[in-house]
Amino acid sequence: MVKRLALCVLIVCTAGGAFANESPFLKSLAGSWTGSGMMKRTTASSPINLSCSFQSKANGEALSMDGKCTGMLVVSRAVSAQLKATGGSYAGRYIGPSGRVSTLNGARREDAIELAVTWSRIVNGDRAATMTIQRAGANALRIRTVDKDPASGKQVVTSEINLQRN
Secondary structure (H helix, E strand, C coil): CHHHHHHHHHHHHHHHHHCCCCHHHHHHCCEEEEEEEEECCCCCCCCEEEEEEEEEEEECCEEEEEEEEEECCCEEEEEEEEEEEECCEEEEEEECCCCCEEEEEEEEECCEEEEEEEEEEEECCEEEEEEEEEECCCCEEEEEEEEECCCCCCEEEEEEEEEEEC
């Protein structure tokens, strides 16, 4: 009985640990990134083209991304995200173009961190959206935000930034 219990504990601890170390994945996201994309102020608005640059740093189980996006050729805004991995979960904060702090919670699925966003205020009829930070090859990164259109109930991509490692 004791041997079976010890074996079960060993299996559970080993299996849990196999997914717990996010450091190598986060390290692969570190570096200097530039690229372009679009954002929409609301789900119904026309997209605004963006040019963006980010500096991301990985420190163990933590990732910080600090950047700047410029739209309409003259308007430039700072954006940032800080994430911490604990076990198989991610939690952190996002500061978007408005300067307001929103919370992030989620998990990694293969080469993407899928996050639930809780906006600091009502956006598109509620405070919820999703954000995906996806490694798209060794030197490419995609950040996409999807929100629900309050009129139709459909999911709408409200921002997508495609970055290349410098």
